[in-house]
Amino acid sequence: MKKVCFSIPCYNEVDNVELLVEELVSIFNNYDYELSIEFIDNSSTDGTIEKLEKLCEKYGKTVKAIINARNFGGVSNYHGILQTEGDCTIVIPSDFQVPLDIIPELLKKWENGAHVVCAVKKTDSAKGSMKFARNTYYKIVSKYSRVKQIDHFTGAGLYDADFIKWLRAMNDPMPSLRGMVVEYGVGVETVYYEERKRRSGKSKQNLDSLLSVATKNLVNYSVVIPRMCEILAIVLMFSSFAAEIVLLVLKMAFGFNISVGIGTGFVILTFLIGVLIFVLGLLAEYLNILNQRMLNRPLVIEKERINFDKDNNK
Numbered sequence: 001m002k003k004v005c006f007s008i009p010c011y012n013e014v015d016n017v018e019l020l021v022e023e024l025v026s027i028f029n030n031y032d033y034e035l036s037i038e039f040i041d042n043s044s045t046d047g048t049i050e051k052l053e054k055l056c057e058k059y060g061k062t063v064k065a066i067i068n069a070r071n072f073g074g075v076s077n078y079h080g081i082l083q084t085e086g087d088c089t090i091v092i093p094s095d096f097q098v099p100l101d102i103i104p105e106l107l108k109k110w111e112n113g114a115h116v117v118c119a120v121k122k123t124d125s126a127k128g129s130m131k132f133a134r135n136t137y138y139k140i141v142s143k144y145s146r147v148k149q150i151d152h153f154t155g156a157g158l159y160d161a162d163f164i165k166w167l168r169a170m171n172d173p174m175p176s177l178r179g180m181v182v183e184y185g186v187g188v189e190t191v192y193y194e195e196r197k198r199r200s201g202k203s204k205q206n207l208d209s210l211l212s213v214a215t216k217n218l219v220n221y222s223v224v225i226p227r228m229c230e231i232l233a234i235v236l237m238f239s240s241f242a243a244e245i246v247l248l249v250l251k252m253a254f255g256f257n258i259s260v261g262i263g264t265g266f267v268i269l270t271f272l273i274g275v276l277i278f279v280l281g282l283l284a285e286y287l288n289i290l291n292q293r294m295l296n297r298p299l300v301i302e303k304e305r306i307n308f309d310k311d312n313n314k
Contacts, residue, residue: 003034004107005086009077010094011042014051016198020094021055021063027103038064039094040080042071043303056306064307072300077155078175079299082168083308089159092119095198098156105191106158115163115187119156122192150190153178157191173297236274243270 006024010017021037028035037059039052052065066083068076081089088110092098098119109117155177163184170180181188243266 001032001034002088003036003086004028004031005036005038005084005089007077007080007084007089007091008037008039008094009042009080010039010044010048010052011071012044012046012048013094014044014047016094016096017048017051018055020096021059023100025059025062027100031107034086035062036064036084036086037062038066038080038084040066040076040083041068042073042076043068053306061307065305066302066308067304067306069301069303075175075299078167078177081159081164081177082299084164087161089161089164090157091159092156097195097198099193099196102191102193109189109191110158110160113187114158114189115160116181116184116189117158118150118153118181118188118190120150120190120192121152121154121195123194148182150178150182153181153190160187173299175299230278233274233276233278236270236277240268240270240274 008017008020017039024037025035041049041052043049049065049067052063052067055063056065066080072079077091081091088107090103090106092100102119106117106119166184167175167180172180
């Protein structure tokens with residue numbers, strides 16, 4: 001019998017975790033799979049941990065939990081995936097925004113040979129400036145990325161055991177699951193869904209967490225940041241030369257009276273700033289490479305494991 005694991009990150013989701021377990025168990029009563037529902041909690045403070053402990057006791061090995069020592073942010077989700085031992089792992093949030101009715105389609109595509117099935121939002125539910133910022137971000141990443149990115153893919157989906165084995169072998173201390181999916185590139189398919197409202201509670205996403213994810217993707221899978229620095233540097237350097245020429249023409253042709261010291265100082269200062277930014281851009285390119293290869297900090301520090309085998313710590 002094939003084993004399907006669910007890796008479910010949570011933080012302060014006391015009103016959602018029990019409902020989620022009940023619905024998943026009900027769905028898999030119609031399948032001939034072994035089910036393992038594995039939560040990874042980012043040190044919740046609202047009673048979620050106590051709720052998970054009760055669920056683990058009630059359902060036995062079907063429900064498992066990892067409790068982190070503190071809130072490690074989004075990297076905790078990735079760590080949770082690496083701990084699964086199924087034939088495939090399905091990643092979903094605990095807030096029901098990704099509808100559970102996509103599960104049959106995820107499993108069907110996997111049974112037909114897909115290694116990764118990405119759950120992609122059909123439309124962006126954000127409005128106004130947030131929607132504009134997201135769309136702009138996706139365009140920039142797509143243009144400058146080394147590999148083609150999947151717009152509106154946030155990490156939810158199904159991952160085959162072979163793909164997860166590859167993730168473990170990568171041993172990346174600053175992982176970006178979305179980028180790794182397209183970098184892997186073998187047997188990647190998509191399932192589209194309409195994002196729903198949270199069943200209960202408030203979103204834990206804020207500006208800081210969104211910027212952290214965006215920056216990680218830009219650094220790991222594109223050269224847009226150093227490239228923008230280099231372009232800006234070149235523009236500033238050429239602008240300084242153009243300004244010098246304009247000053248000379250105005251002075252020689254029209255007798256335009258301008259302090260040579262101020263004009264020359266401005267041109268020299270602008271040129272030096274351009275050179276400095278250019279050098280910083282080049283250094284950023286090298287630091288980006290070194291950052292990916294040399295850092296090897298643990299993804300999270302675990303406080304407790306419930307219902308996991310003692311030797312299951314990857």
